[in-house]
Amino acid sequence: MPKRFVAIWFLSLKTDWFLLRNPGLKDKAFVLAAHDHGRMVITAANSIARSQGIDKGMVLADARAILPSLEYFDDQPQKFSRLLESIGAWCIRYTPMVALDMPDGLILDSTGCAHLWGNEAAYLDAIANRFNQFGYHVRLCMADTIGAAWALVHFGENKTIVQPHEQLKALMNLSPSALRIDPEILERLHKLGLRKISHIVAMPRSALRRRFGTGFIRQLDFALGNENEPILPILPPVPFQERLSSLDPILTLTGIEIALQTLLDNLCLRLYQCGKGLRFASFTCFRVDGKVVKIDIGTNRASHQSKHLFKLFELKLNSIEPGLGIELFQLDGSRVEEINPVQEKIWETTGGLDDDGVFELIDRVTNKMGANCIQRFGPDEHYWPERSFKPMDSLQEKIVSSWKSDRPRPVHLLARPEPIQVMAPIPDYPPMLFRYKNKLHKIKKADGPERIEREWWIEEGDHRDYYQVEDEDGIRYWLFRSGHYSDKNYQWFIHGFFA
Numbered sequence: 001m002p003k004r005f006v007a008i009w010f011l012s013l014k015t016d017w018f019l020l021r022n023p024g025l026k027d028k029a030f031v032l033a034a035h036d037h038g039r040m041v042i043t044a045a046n047s048i049a050r051s052q053g054i055d056k057g058m059v060l061a062d063a064r065a066i067l068p069s070l071e072y073f074d075d076q077p078q079k080f081s082r083l084l085e086s087i088g089a090w091c092i093r094y095t096p097m098v099a100l101d102m103p104d105g106l107i108l109d110s111t112g113c114a115h116l117w118g119n120e121a122a123y124l125d126a127i128a129n130r131f132n133q134f135g136y137h138v139r140l141c142m143a144d145t146i147g148a149a150w151a152l153v154h155f156g157e158n159k160t161i162v163q164p165h166e167q168l169k170a171l172m173n174l175s176p177s178a179l180r181i182d183p184e185i186l187e188r189l190h191k192l193g194l195r196k197i198s199h200i201v202a203m204p205r206s207a208l209r210r211r212f213g214t215g216f217i218r219q220l221d222f223a224l225g226n227e228n229e230p231i232l233p234i235l236p237p238v239p240f241q242e243r244l245s246s247l248d249p250i251l252t253l254t255g256i257e258i259a260l261q262t263l264l265d266n267l268c269l270r271l272y273q274c275g276k277g278l279r280f281a282s283f284t285c286f287r288v289d290g291k292v293v294k295i296d297i298g299t300n301r302a303s304h305q306s307k308h309l310f311k312l313f314e315l316k317l318n319s320i321e322p323g324l325g326i327e328l329f330q331l332d333g334s335r336v337e338e339i340n341p342v343q344e345k346i347w348e349t350t351g352g353l354d355d356d357g358v359f360e361l362i363d364r365v366t367n368k369m370g371a372n373c374i375q376r377f378g379p380d381e382h383y384w385p386e387r388s389f390k391p392m393d394s395l396q397e398k399i400v401s402s403w404k405s406d407r408p409r410p411v412h413l414l415a416r417p418e419p420i421q422v423m424a425p426i427p428d429y430p431p432m433l434f435r436y437k438n439k440l441h442k443i444k445k446a447d448g449p450e451r452i453e454r455e456w457w458i459e460e461g462d463h464r465d466y467y468q469v470e471d472e473d474g475i476r477y478w479l480f481r482s483g484h485y486s487d488k489n490y491q492w493f494i495h496g497f498f499a
Helices: 013-021 047-051 061-068 078-094 121-133 148-154 166-171 183-191 197-201 204-213 216-225 255-272 306-314 356-369
Strands: 004-011 029-036 039-045 073-075 100-102 105-109 140-142 241-250 276-287 292-303 326-338 378-379 390-392 412-419 421-424 433-436 439-452 464-471 475-480 491-497
Touching: 004 148, 013 039, 013 078, 039 061, 039 216, 039 412, 061 475, 078 105, 078 306, 105 148, 121 140, 121 464, 140 148, 140 412, 148 166, 148 216, 166 216, 183 204, 197 216, 197 412, 204 216, 241 255, 241 464, 255 326, 255 390, 276 306, 292 326, 292 356, 306 356, 433 491, 439 475
Parallel strands: 029 073
Antiparallel strands: 004 105, 004 140, 029 039, 100 105, 241 326, 276 292, 276 326, 378 390, 412 491, 421 433, 433 439, 439 464, 464 475, 475 491
């Protein structure tokens, strides 16, 4: 399939934008002006001002002398570059590859996109009509190369569609200025009588390179398709992406669900064939009014199961507001990973952390409650209880050391030990009672002490003597005394709860 590009030229981007923001200027002559060597020079003029002989490049003082009622505004180039970028992002609904052509144009890589609108002519009409509805005056052309599309949109007929491999024929009668070359080279071409591209194409390449340089040859090759011209898209293309346009705007939740299921089936089939699965995906809805609505999901393990992924999106579908209708749906697999098949065992009925059902349950919970609502912890090589475990990066991370099971440990360990008031005989007897959160607990059973020394290579401090105790209600606690009993500064703490 040959590459196809669309060049869009905004004939009066700045003044059109001002009219959209200030409808009261519709019947008035106005211009935009900027400082240039101490003078205010006009950078853009609306059609009424141009009809009075006022145009771009004139000194503002001279223009106001011609038309005293002329209104002017300060030009802000940065604002209009951001405007053009936002318009380019809006054009993502027509193709995933949109690039800026500063200062007043866009380049669309429309390869494989036009058939969604019927044909290439209908594709250009759809884009032009939408911009005209918004209030922008545009010209569009389509060709196999960026250079040919740009040349025809600026020097040819509006909505010209160059058939595949016929860009040379379409460019022959255009001026060399359509090749986007330096003014100095253009002036030398005119002096030599080379006023059409057909005159240049007929000349030997060696002579052209010697007289005009390699840059000129490169621009000519870009237009003719002899060399591929790079394109820098506004948004980097996503390798795994599916798009679905609708003939009529979608307004119902059922229609959105059907579109999502269709996109998921297509994308998951591609992922399955590549041996990959989704870790993060976005479902984007382009509305008729120009607004974009997007919802995201993430998985704890790569998956290409369409039904499971649909359930994750289904939790968030109610947040999509269709407005006047959705005209295009897009599903992006922005993060994918390899899927390594798990070896099944004959006599095991569950797969532990490798069980797909476990991962699917965790995915549903995390997408509903938040990514940090479920965490996995593994053992760490430390004696100090607070440091004896660490959060794991994922459910599939391998544990390199084993849990210490020679001594009982509480199922609930407090993040920080909390001080308590204790009555205990001396010297190393367990407590008889303790007060925690203003409640007195009488101890019926106790075991200990278990001494845990502080890790001196990390920090200095007292050791701890831990006791397992059980109160009159049968609840078991993990208590410790920090320091020797004989020390005047010893303290008692509660550090955890047993099952």
